[in-house]
Amino acid sequence: xxxxxxxxxxxxxxxxxxxxxxxxxxxxxxxxxxxxxxxxxxxxxxxxxxxxxxxxxxxxxxxxxxxxxxxxxxxxxxxxxxxxxxx
Numbered sequence: 001x002x003x004x005x006x007x008x009x010x011x012x013x014x015x016x017x018x019x020x021x022x023x024x025x026x027x028x029x030x031x032x033x034x035x036x037x038x039x040x041x042x043x044x045x046x047x048x049x050x051x052x053x054x055x056x057x058x059x060x061x062x063x064x065x066x067x068x069x070x071x072x073x074x075x076x077x078x079x080x081x082x083x084x085x086x087x
Contacts, residue, residue, distance in 0.1 A: 033039040074080045 033043060071080070075082050
């Protein structure tokens with residue numbers, strides 16, 4: 001049986017090794033992406049899709065809020081009925 005200090009050292013060493021290996025793989029991917037046109041194109045398309053989805057959601061929310069504000073204004077002015085209290 002190993003002491004807790006040795007166990008901690010072993011865990012720390014393994015975690016460090018995993019982190020270094022992950023960094024190596026990330027660097028290899030970046031190096032590959034910079035030289036391969038297909039990889040560059042793929043990531044460019046993914047980036048474009050993510051940006052489109054984000055902007056679409058923001059626009060929908062802005063449009064929704066504007067429509068709610070317009071409806072509230074029309075209800076206050078009495079131009080449309082809300083059917084509240086009509087039972």
